[in-house]
Structures are given as C-alpha cells and as structure tokens.
Amino acid sequence: MHNRRMFLLGAAGTAAAVTLAACGGEGAGSGGPDPDAEPSDLTVGVVMPTQTYERWVSDGNNIKEGLEEKGYTVDMQYADDDIPTQQQQLDQMITQEVDVLIIASIDGSALSAQLDAAAAAGIPTIAYDRLLTDSENVDFYVTFDNYEVGVNQANSLLYGLGLLDENFEPADDAPEGPLSIELFAGSLDDNNAHLFWEGAIDTLQPYLDDGTLEVPSGQMDIDQAATQRWEQETAQTRMENLLTTHYTGGKELHGVLAPADPLSRGIINALQNDGRGPSIEEGLPVVTGQDSEIASIKLIADGIQHSTIFKDTRDLAEQAIVAAESFLEGGEPEANDTETYDNGMKVVPSYLLEVQMVLEENYEEIMIDSGYYTEEEVESGQTE
Ligand code: BGC
Numbered sequence: 001m002h003n004r005r006m007f008l009l010g011a012a013g014t015a016a017a018v019t020l021a022a023c024g025g026e027g028a029g030s031g032g033p034d035p036d037a038e039p040s041d042l043t044v045g046v047v048m049p050t051q052t053y054e055r056w057v058s059d060g061n062n063i064k065e066g067l068e069e070k071g072y073t074v075d076m077q078y079a080d081d082d083i084p085t086q087q088q089q090l091d092q093m094i095t096q097e098v099d100v101l102i103i104a105s106i107d108g109s110a111l112s113a114q115l116d117a118a119a120a121a122g123i124p125t126i127a128y129d130r131l132l133t134d135s136e137n138v139d140f141y142v143t144f145d146n147y148e149v150g151v152n153q154a155n156s157l158l159y160g161l162g163l164l165d166e167n168f169e170p171a172d173d174a175p176e177g178p179l180s181i182e183l184f185a186g187s188l189d190d191n192n193a194h195l196f197w198e199g200a201i202d203t204l205q206p207y208l209d210d211g212t213l214e215v216p217s218g219q220m221d222i223d224q225a226a227t228q229r230w231e232q233e234t235a236q237t238r239m240e241n242l243l244t245t246h247y248t249g250g251k252e253l254h255g256v257l258a259p260a261d262p263l264s265r266g267i268i269n270a271l272q273n274d275g276r277g278p279s280i281e282e283g284l285p286v287v288t289g290q291d292s293e294i295a296s297i298k299l300i301a302d303g304i305q306h307s308t309i310f311k312d313t314r315d316l317a318e319q320a321i322v323a324a325e326s327f328l329e330g331g332e333p334e335a336n337d338t339e340t341y342d343n344g345m346k347v348v349p350s351y352l353l354e355v356q357m358v359l360e361e362n363y364e365e366i367m368i369d370s371g372y373y374t375e376e377e378v379e380s381g382q383t384e
Helices: 054-069 083-095 112-120 146-160 191-209 232-246 261-273 294-301 313-328 363-368 375-380
Strands: 043-048 073-078 100-103 125-128 140-144 179-183 255-257 307-310 350-353 356-359
Touching (some): 043 083, 054 073, 073 083, 083 100, 112 125, 140 146, 146 191, 146 255, 146 307, 146 356, 232 261, 255 261, 261 294, 294 307, 294 356, 294 375, 356 363, 363 375
Parallel strands (some): 043 073
Antiparallel strands (some): 307 356
8 A cells, every 4th residue: 555645746756755763853953842841831733724614623622622631731723724824823833832733734735844844943743634745844644544435435325326235245236327426526735635536436446447337527537526625615516517517308317426524515405406306215316425524414314415434533633632742741652554654755654543434324323322423413413
C-alpha cells in the first residue's frame, strides 16, 4: 500500500526525504513544550476548517473538552473554509508560542510556511483527520482508514443495487444490468477526497469493466466528479445538471456514489425535485454518504438515504489528545501505521482508526445502542 495514500497536489514526490524519526520539537527549534510544566501552563492550539459540517463541530468540542479536562489551556479556531484565515490563525498561535498544534486543514498543501515556522519555534504539529502534505514538518497524523471509507461506500452501493448480498458476497439473484450510476467526489485539495475516491473506484471497477454498471454521463474522472470545498449546493447543482442532460424521458438512474452526508442530501434533493422517489422503495436511487450526520441517519431510518459511514470522532479526538499529551510530556506518540501516509516529503507516522458502514438495518445498533445518538434525536433528525 506504499505511496498509494498520498496524491501530490502539483508537487513531485520522491521517497528520498523519508525519515520517520523527524520531530518538530527537535532540530533548530528554540522552544518546544517544557516537560516539567504544569498542564495549566501549556496551551494547545487547535485549528478546524469549518462549522458547516456537523462533524468538525463535534471534533472541535471533543478535543477542547478532553484537553481542558486534563487541565490544558486550549486556543481553538474555525476558519470558515477560508485558507488565508486558517494561515493567519496558525501564524498567530505560533507567535503566541502555543506548545503543540492540532491541525485539521482546509487545503492540506497550503500550510507549509506555518509548519516551517512551527518547527523553527519547536512546536510539534499533529495533522488531524486530513493529511498535511508537501512538508517535512508534520510530526504525527491521526485519522481513519480513509481508503477503507471508499471501499465501504462502494460496497454499500453494490449492496443497495442488489449486486452483493448481505454478507457482501456476489448476490445469487443479482440483476444483470447495465445499471446506471453517477459518481461524486470531495474537494480536490483534501487528500482524503482522493483516498475515498480510490477505495470506491477500485471496488466498482470490475463491475464497470464487465458492463454491469455504467456511468451514462461519462464523468468518471475525479476532476469531473469533484465538489470544491465539499459544498452541498455544488453537489446539488451538479446532480440537477446531470439529470437534465443525461436522464430525460424517464431514463432510470439506480445509484449515486456520494462521499459525505451533506452532499448526499443535496443529491437527494435534486433527485426528489426531479420526481424520483421520494423513498428508495418508491424508486429513489440508492445514495451513499459519510459522517453519520444526524439528518442523514434520520433519512436512512426513513428509507431515503441508503447508507453512510460512521467514523467515531470521539475516538479520533481522544487519539489527538493522547498524541498531544505525548509531545507535551516530551515524548513521541505511538503510531500504529508508519508506512501508509507519504505526504510527498516524508512518511508521517500515523494512528489510524476503523470505520463502519451504516445501513437501514444496522443504524439502531451502531448509532443508538452505542450511545452516539438517542432514539429521539434520530426521530427528529436533530441533536439536542
Ligand atoms: C473528512 C470527512 C468529511 C469531509 C468534508 C474529509 O476530510 O474526512 O469526514 O465529510 O472532509 O468535511
């Protein structure tokens, strides 16, 4: 799986610069966390991309609460999906000499200057969920198995189309096809979007090759399928355009690969406005998702959205806190993967978490029995 996980955004990558032991707290840096300091004297800088996606709000809250419970001071900032704002927030945190940085980037390759400055100041940096690329000065990465997210999305689509059975084996009574699908990807400046796409396409490819599946728009490149900044409206508009261009005269569309719940809901709006559905039982195409947002879990419970992916952000926040604490105590966080995430300049030691596929038949078990949402929240489609 080497080198598959990094998609260079315009830079030339070589394996030459790979050093696992590099750490921002070492080298030319003057400062760095003082291992003898009291937690209350230590500040963790946390930058998050946006509050428009539910998950980043939960991630932020979980990180902040967890660190504060341990006595640390937290400076947390959201950047409204604006890259210069995020750069300024980091510049300011570095000037104020925070002791460690947790960074969920907007554009993973746009923060090299800040990462260099952090390293020079001895501030360790942790990439959160999204890989920071094109920089040697990334010390650790906490994330989910992002390739597996894409595999799960595609498998759920194949299951929804009747091509796989409930054990995700080829179904005995699979339709012959061709079945029509359309493909959506996330924002190209987010390394994750490429991994989700690759996992999904690798899984769908045999069915596309043998003609069981077809993409009537012909839009099969990630560039054509991408959704800049992961915006719901952009996905809805693209779906509307696909429908008016390629699905007139009652032409059937069976499924849509959608990489995140807000995009799924935009796509579902477009499909319903076109007179499809309103539920899967009534002919709505099966639409995938990601993040288990409450509005989408309700749609799954109501038989409207087909699937999502559960990534427990409580666990991710916990891992970020564990990593931050290791740096603050003068140590190195423990990685469970030191091979996969090549950022173009180094392989970033990582801690990867597992993901789960959520469907109508298991959302109660995964989302409610686990205590993530209450039954009432799922019924209303809103968290309390
Ligand atoms: C995250 C997804 C999220 C997407 C849009 C990705 O980097 O991994 O969980 O849906 O960004 O915010």
